[in-house]
Amino acid sequence: MSTNGAKGNHLIEVRDLVKHFPLTKGILFRKQVGAVQAVDGVSFDVIEGETLGLVGESGCGKSTTARLLTRLLEPTSGSINYKGQEIARLSRNDLKPLRRDMQMIFQDPYSSLNPRKTVGSIIGEPFVIHEVESDAGKRKKRVQELMDIVGLNPEHYNRFPHEFSGGQRQRIGVARAIALKPKLIVADEPVSALDVSIQAQVINLLEELQDELGLTIIFIAHDLSIVRHVCDRIAVMYLGKIVELADADALFAHPRHPYTGALLSAVPIPDPRLAKGRNRQVLGGDVPSPTNPPPACRFHTRCSKAKDGVCNVEEPLLEHKDGGNLAACHFPLTDQEIARRVPTAAA
Amino acid sequence: MALLEVKDLRVHFETEDGVVQALDGISYSVEAGQVLGIVGESGSGKSVSSLTVMGLTRAKNARISGEVLFDGKDLLKASEPEMRALRGDDVAMIFQDPLSSLHPFYRIGDQLVEAVRAHRDMPKAKALDRAVEVLGQVGIPEPRRRVDAYPHEFSGGMRQRVMIAMALINDPKLLIADEPTTALDVTVQAQILELIDRLRQEFDTAIVMITHDLGVVAEVTDDIAVMYAGRIVEYADTESIFAAPEHPYTWGLLKSIPRLDLPRDEPLVPIQGRPPSLILKPPGCSFHPRCPYVRDAHKRIDPQLAPTAEGVNGGRHKVACLLPPQSRRQLWTELVAGATPEDAKERVAVPEEAVDQEAVDPTAVDQEAAR
Numbered sequence: 001m002s003t004n005g006a007k008g009n010h011l012i013e014v015r016d017l018v019k020h021f022p023l024t025k026g027i028l029f030r031k032q033v034g035a036v037q038a039v040d041g042v043s044f045d046v047i048e049g050e051t052l053g054l055v056g057e058s059g060c061g062k063s064t065t066a067r068l069l070t071r072l073l074e075p076t077s078g079s080i081n082y083k084g085q086e087i088a089r090l091s092r093n094d095l096k097p098l099r100r101d102m103q104m105i106f107q108d109p110y111s112s113l114n115p116r117k118t119v120g121s122i123i124g125e126p127f128v129i130h131e132v133e134s135d136a137g138k139r140k141k142r143v144q145e146l147m148d149i150v151g152l153n154p155e156h157y158n159r160f161p162h163e164f165s166g167g168q169r170q171r172i173g174v175a176r177a178i179a180l181k182p183k184l185i186v187a188d189e190p191v192s193a194l195d196v197s198i199q200a201q202v203i204n205l206l207e208e209l210q211d212e213l214g215l216t217i218i219f220i221a222h223d224l225s226i227v228r229h230v231c232d233r234i235a236v237m238y239l240g241k242i243v244e245l246a247d248a249d250a251l252f253a254h255p256r257h258p259y260t261g262a263l264l265s266a267v268p269i270p271d272p273r274l275a276k277g278r279n280r281q282v283l284g285g286d287v288p289s290p291t292n293p294p295p296a297c298r299f300h301t302r303c304s305k306a307k308d309g310v311c312n313v314e315e316p317l318l319e320h321k322d323g324g325n326l327a328a329c330h331f332p333l334t335d336q337e338i339a340r341r342v343p344t345a346a347a
Numbered sequence: 348m349a350l351l352e353v354k355d356l357r358v359h360f361e362t363e364d365g366v367v368q369a370l371d372g373i374s375y376s377v378e379a380g381q382v383l384g385i386v387g388e389s390g391s392g393k394s395v396s397s398l399t400v401m402g403l404t405r406a407k408n409a410r411i412s413g414e415v416l417f418d419g420k421d422l423l424k425a426s427e428p429e430m431r432a433l434r435g436d437d438v439a440m441i442f443q444d445p446l447s448s449l450h451p452f453y454r455i456g457d458q459l460v461e462a463v464r465a466h467r468d469m470p471k472a473k474a475l476d477r478a479v480e481v482l483g484q485v486g487i488p489e490p491r492r493r494v495d496a497y498p499h500e501f502s503g504g505m506r507q508r509v510m511i512a513m514a515l516i517n518d519p520k521l522l523i524a525d526e527p528t529t530a531l532d533v534t535v536q537a538q539i540l541e542l543i544d545r546l547r548q549e550f551d552t553a554i555v556m557i558t559h560d561l562g563v564v565a566e567v568t569d570d571i572a573v574m575y576a577g578r579i580v581e582y583a584d585t586e587s588i589f590a591a592p593e594h595p596y597t598w599g600l601l602k603s604i605p606r607l608d609l610p611r612d613e614p615l616v617p618i619q620g621r622p623p624s625l626i627l628k629p630p631g632c633s634f635h636p637r638c639p640y641v642r643d644a645h646k647r648i649d650p651q652l653a654p655t656a657e658g659v660n661g662g663r664h665k666v667a668c669l670l671p672p673q674s675r676r677q678l679w680t681e682l683v684a685g686a687t688p689e690d691a692k693e694r695v696a697v698p699e700e701a702v703d704q705e706a707v708d709p710t711a712v713d714q715e716a717a718r
Contacts, residue, residue, distance in 0.1 A: 057532040058503070165621050166389075195388040196559055200603035200617035222532060225562075229605035229615065248611060266537035267607055268562030272585045274608055275566045282541055283534045285488075286502045344607045 010081075011184060011216050012046040012069065017078035017088075019064050023291065036290050038064040040240035041078070043318075046184070051210065051217040053231030053248070055224060055263070057287050061240040062220050066186045069218065070102045071095055100130055103177035107189035109169035113161040119172055120157040123147065126179040146175040150205060167198035171205065178209060186218045191226065203230060224267050228252055228344075236260045239290055239298040242318060246325035252344040256321040256332035259283075259299050265341045274343065281341045297330065305331045348419065349376035350553045351400070351521055356413035358392075358399050360406070365626040369395040371577040372413070374652075379520065380551040382543075384564035384585070386600070387574035390622050393557045396574075397523045399423075400555075401440055402430040417521065436466040439514035443526035445506035449498040455482075455509055456494030462513050481512040485542055504535030511542065518550065525557045540567055561600060565589060570663075573597050576623050576633035579652055583664035593655055593666040593675050595638050598682055616687060632669060639688035640678060644702050645669045653705040669702045 020035035039061040046052050054062040067073045069080060071087060080088045087098060106112040113122055124143045127133040133142060144154035150171040161169055170190060177185055187206065191199040203226065210217055221227050227234060227248075234251050236244040236259065244257040255261045262283040269275045285302050288294055294301045300311035310330050318328045322335075358370040370392045377383045387393040398404045400415050402422060415422040417438065422430065434440075442448045450458060459478035463469055469477075475494065482490035485508040498506060507527065514522055524543065528536040544567050546552050558564055564571055564585070571588045573581040573596065581594040592598055599618035606613075620637040623629055629636050631646040638645070650667040668675065674697045681691035 057534060167621060195622075196561070197388060197599060197603050197618035198621065200615040201619075204615060204617060224533065225605040225607050228607065228611055229613075252607065252611070263533060264607070266533040268533075268536070268540070268560070268566055269608055270561040270565045270601065270604060270606060271589050271608065272565045273590075280537060280541075282537045284538075286504060286535075 008047040008050070010045045011048045011083060013079075013081040014045070014069070015043045015079045015081075017042050017065070017068060017080065018076045019061075019068055019073060020076045034291050037240050037293060038290060039068065040293075042237075042240075042242045044235055044242060044245060046216060046218065047233075048183075048216055049210075049214055050232045051219050051230055053227040053234040054218065054220045054237060055222065055227050055234060056237035057222070057263075059239075059287055059290060060237040061290075062237050063188055065237070066104075066188055066218060066220055069184075070104055070186055071098070072104075096130075100126075100180045101183045103180070103182040103185050105170070105173050105177050105185060105187040105190045108193055109166050109173055110193070112173055113169060115161055118158050118160055119147070119152075119164070120144075122161070122172060123175045123179060126176065130180060132180065142179075143175075146179055149178075149209070150175045151201075165198075166194050167201055170194060170202050174202070174205060174209070178213060178215075181213060182215070184216045184218065186220070188220045189222070190219075192221065192223065199226070206230070224263060236263065239287060239293050241298060241328065243299065243329070244325060244327040245318065246323075246327075250323055250325050252342075254323045254325065254333075254335065254338055255342060256323070256325045256327035257299075257329045258303050258305050258331075258333055260327075261333050261338060261341055262302075264344060267343070269343055279340050297328070305333075307331065349416075350379050350418060351555070352376040352414070352416040353396070353400065354414040354416070356396065356399060356415060357411065358395055358404055359410045361408040361410070362626075367625045368577050368628060369625055370399070373572075373574070373577075373579050375572055375579065375582065377521070377553045377555055379553050380547055381570070382547055382554040382556060382568045384568035384571040385555065385557045385574060386559065386561060386564055386571060388559060388622050390576075390625065391574040392577040392625075393574050394525055397440070397525055397555060397557055400523065401434055401438060402427075432466070435462055435514075435519075436517045437519055438521045438523070439517070439519035441507075441510050441514050441522065441524040441527045443529050445503060445510050445530065448510055449506060451498055453497075454494065455496055455498065455501070459494070459509075459513055459516055462516050466517050477516060478512070481516050482509070484515070485509075485512045486538065487512070504531055504538065507531060507535070507539060508542075511539070515546065515550075515552075519552060521553045521555070522546070523555045523557070526559070527556070528563060529558070529560070536563070543567055561589075561604060573600070576628055577625060578633065578667065579665075580634065580667045581665070582652065587664050591664075591676075592679065593664070593672075594634075594668050595640055595670070595678075596634050598679060599637075602682060613685075614687075632667075640670055640674075640692055640697060642669070642697065642699055642702075644700050648702060648707055650703075650706040651708045653703075667706055669706050670697060671703050672705075675703075 018041055019039040020037050022032045023034040024030045025033045056062050068075050075088050120143050123146055124139050127139050133139040147154045152171050191202050219230050231248050234248050235242050238259050244260045255264055262281055265281040296313050296315045297311045300306040316328045316330050318326050321327045321332045354374050355372050356370055357372050360367040385393045456478050460474040463474040463477055478494055479490045487493055487508055528539050568585050571585050572579045575596050581597050602616040618637055623633055631648055632650050635641045635645045650669045652665045652667045655664045655666055674695055677695040678691050681694055
């Protein structure tokens with residue numbers, strides 16, 4: 001099955017990926033009483049050189065998906081095919097060469113850097129771990145080159161993380177991630193903790209590096225305006241499932257899944273005239289618990305278009321809808337509905 | 348008379364490293380039923396300003412001057428018991444982090460009842476009824492049942508609603524919301540913003556909303572104050588801030604966020620550098636090290652907040668910028684048309700010694716001349 005009509009070389013192919021975190025009871029005799037179904041059967045491809053966005057509310061499984069891809073977590077079932085190699089079941093040792101190719105940038109620049117290490121040794125550590133550069137002098141030179149690339153002053157080699165601002169710390173994280181020239185970078189909310197004026201600096205840096213180094217980026221964020229700006233394709237997740245997957249332009253011009261529509265409708269627009277003129281659709285309630293998700297379409301409890309007897313009985317599949325979006329919905333949004341609710345709808 | 352009037356408020360903290368000039372003379376006012384947005388980056392003093400209004404910055408090392416008039420009474424001169432009587436009653440505050448602002452040991456209902464009984468002599472059962480009523484108002488389903496829940500049983504958005512309920516339970520005249528939606532998902536953010544808007548309409552509450560997100564303030568505020576390095580650098584009604592901003596820092600903020608209503612490939616223009624230290628502020632205009640349009644004179648002269656040349660809205664639009672008004676408008680026109688700051692700078696001729704006389708404090712000029 002060509003899951004999402006993705007064109008180009010597939011760097012990663014994910015099929016039916018599942019991650020359930022068991023909930024146990026008892027101390028001596030532990031028995032499983034349930035499971036948090038963090039990721040429940042997602043399939044998608046990542047194309048070489050693209051930026052794929054993963055969006056959704058907190059608890060939808062986007063970070064878990066990213067950690068499964070980089071194999072920081074062991075999948076419960078499903079397959080992850082990286083450049084023709086099945087990596088879902090690889091052991092720690094067999095994973096090591098892979099770790100060079102996949103790097104992560106984390107959300108919180110304050111807690112993702114060891115406060116007792118100098119910036120030089122933080123950025124230089126990948127070289128040590130992967131035994132790429134054993135000569136300390138040469139390593140220092142390479143680290144300083146990296147610092148220069150990401151816009152840090154190479155003279156600050158011996159400083160500690162606390163001497164840097166949030167934006168600069170995120171640059172340190174970026175330098176560490178690109179040290180071994182990886183193929184794939186997974187950026188988990190890389191700018192959410194930064195001030196607006198600094199966010200743009202880090203986003204521009206990531207885009208430049210992608211052009212120069214030919215990186216593939218998986219970009220996780222909850223800020224849809226940023227995702228739209230950065231990503232080529234976007235997957236929208238809800239309660240452990242992908243509910244819609246489309247090119248960025250298509251997704252914002254004509255979202256087909258009612259959940260995507262609601263997300264887009266909720267984004268605040270920094271223009272008072274437009275903001276007052278639009279018909280906002282406010283999604284009521286909260287995301288249901290992933291330990292006991294609603295049956296069939298998981299969104300039916302909050303969906304304005306849900307029909308009893310259909311949406312709560314039959315699970316919708318991720319299929320092509322009008323305009324080429326892949327959406328998992330029995331009653332996708334029509335163009336009229338989109339025009340009313342979504343600020344980015346194609347006129 | 349305005350409900351809250353802040354006049355020339357200064358807050359300095361003495362620390363081992365030097366004096367932190369957190370607030371350096373800010374003035375604003377809010378009327379009943381009005382929403383004022385205070386926008387700025389971390390370290391711009393936006394939170395200190397509201398904490399000071401609440402009397403929460405009174406520390407041994409703090410030097411506070413100016414006036415905070417609430418209903419005509421100067422809160423800076425009020426005693427601690429007087430402030431305690433006011434906080435949570437006539438003046439309430441919503442904090443950013445709903446996770447850490449609720450006590451994990453006590454039931455939601457108990458915490459709300461305590462908020463009522465701290466200010467009113469009311470039997471417990473009646474206070475609980477009031478708690479249920481307010482929880483319903485902020486959109487918590489089945490409030491009668493949920494008052495018995497503990498905070499950990501609530502999601503982030505629900506906890507923020509509880510915080511809002513607690514702030515509203517005594518019908519405050521003034522509500523200060525410090526980044527009320529920052530920790531929340533967009534969908535929940537939309538719910539909370541709608542709620543805040545309803546409050547203003549139904550209860551005529553005056554609201555000060557502090558945020559770094561321009562999108563959030565665009566939707567609910569009447570006026571906006573943009574803060575930078577402890578000062579208000581631009582003040583105007585919400586429409587003017589977005590349609591005709593006059594300060595280069597405001598331009599930078601507007602240009603550095605991606606917008607859903609603009610083409611996707613519109614490049615982001617970050618503001619270079621980073622916010623200044625509040626201990627060693629740059630001389631002259633504090634924004635000059637990051638300003639693409641800086642002139643030599645701007646490094647010496649400290650600009651004052653002055654009404655803009657075109658008195659739209661009765662001269663309510665004020666800006667602290669030394670660029671000549673003419674150049675400011677031309678620069679913004681270029682930026683709107685898609686020019687980068689570098690291009691705009693080349694196309695608009697700004698004389699080297701150009702200074703907007705409106706923004707110059709005459710006493711400061713005399714001092715410089717004397718030197």
